Amino acid sequence: MEKALWYLLTATRGGENRVRIIRTLSDQPLNANRLADELDVGYKTIRHHLDVLESHGVVEAGGEKYGQLYFLTDQFEHSRDTFEQITKHLE
């Protein structure tokens, strides 16, 4: 998980937006639509990032199919120190 976080967040083009998604979901679980509004990023882009984060076990979807909420996984919470270290220079 730690290695994946480093690569996903710092080495790729969408890394900064993925950090913003994780930070927003730290405050409260949201669905893709709300995330798109909150971060002022296109819905398709948010969907793409959520799929990438989900496939790496960072987020998981809960509830019913449409408008389902995204949560941070327990696995991610175990690696939260790494996340804080990665983002410590970010505003």
Place this chain on the structure above:
Amino acid sequence: MGTQIMAASVLSGVNIVFLAALAAVWVRNYRTFRTSLVLGLLAFAVVMLVENAFALYFLFTMQSLYSGDPHVQQAVLVLRALQLLALTFLTYVTMR
């Protein structure tokens, strides 16, 4: 210029485009995250850029070296193509 050497030059040109795109992403991310991982990736891209610039330079200035032997031309082309394939994978996962 032989066809194979011309093709190898074009592939080096495409490698340079990919590496410039990767370097642009990593420069931007380094400004954001300031981590040594990104700095390492950036150094990798810059060295590979220089390598491809030299390759292009040699392909243009040392044609007499390549022109005598079609096997040499083929080997150069294969090496350029394999590097392009490697960079294609890296660019794909980085741009996602």
